[in-house]
Amino acid sequence: MFNVLVVDDEKEIRDAIDIYLRGEGMKVYKAKDGIEALEVLDKEKVHLIVLDIMMPRMDGIKTCLKIREKRNLPIIMLSAKGEDSDKILGLNVGADDYIAKPFNHLELVARVKSQLRRYQNPLELEGDSPDIIGVKDLIINNKEKTVFLRGEEIKVTATEFKILQLLASNLGRVFSIKEIYEKVWEEPFYRSENTVTVHIRRIREKIEINTKDPEYIKVVWGVGYKIEREN
Template sequence: MFGGTILLVDDEKEIIDLLEIYLKNEGYKLLKASNGAEALELLTIHEVDLIILDIMMPQMDGIQACMKIREEKQMPIIMLSAKTQEIDKITGLSLGADDYVTKPFSPLEMIARVKSQLRRYRQLNVSRVKNDNEIVIDDLLINVATHKVSVDQNEVRLTPREFAILEVLARNRGIVLSMEQIYEEVWNDPFLESNNTLMVHIRKIREKIEKDPSSPQIIKTVWGIGYVIE
């Protein structure tokens, strides 16, 4: 079982040792730091899924560390502090923390908060990646991250060049692209009028994604100009 990597940042060894026992028992991999500066250094060399960050620490406290982390990274941060004043909680959350736990705390409560934050973060992250990487046009699904294409949920195998052509047209849906524009974008070479390479590739793509390649409904020809996905 592996639930992700958690960075524990606290100058109290007892707190680190206590959380380590419970988090490892839940299948998490742990990284440990005693101040904000050490935490930032670890983040430059390790992928971290969640940070438990104490506020009161030497060298660089949790508030400063949180501000630095949020300049580049978006993983969940749970602030940890013995302070109970409302202003400290507000400060931590306003600077980018996702949750705030006061000492002393129940280890089981901390585990529940960790799981909740990771679940929320992963759901949002999956949604964002899906939206960024997938292009949907009716029954046609193009995943630009995995280079997979499916039509009506049936996977279609395209060559890298065919996929590149389809992606260019899909990203410019509704825009008529000239043969020269498509060729130079995909091949990164000057287009020659006598070159029918693109036409051959378009024909092959249609044979794979169109229900009736002789009467294409996805990639349409605009005579004398080029092609378009409407």
């Protein structure tokens, strides 16, 4: 059984999501703001968080940042605003996915299931998938789901790991944004360019010395992204 934490200051939304997810066999914890959410995380094992952005006391952005200091579990952000700026802000602070209110409950359930699937199961890669992938000073451990750069562990989210794993397991191959999204998020691509590019930018900020002249994740303009084979 998966445990999901729903964080929203509106009781009706918390209760509605609770009903949807319990109907799928999940256990649901609820919190009305970020402070309560952090208290639940200290006491209970949680596999995924549905997190509203606009909340009193501690909002979703601050809560996401606090969670990411210690945990890499999937986070789906909710917002009453459908603007790209809110979506990008949520993704930039460490969210794995984003849903705008009002949302379709079937879409919400599908997104939750997709995140849990990717969090629990290794990505089915097209190339070889050894336990350890080494590219220059970057080491990706597929078995332990860890990333090391020059001997030091780099903290990445589950989604960031999947993107790195995909590119590093297929060195030299260029993946389009659509391909990356559909392979990593495991759902059809629809106006999701920002979702992928924001995650790529976050990965680069963690592994590249110079993000404007990246050593690892290269862009092929008009085509997509790749990690080159070593010469």
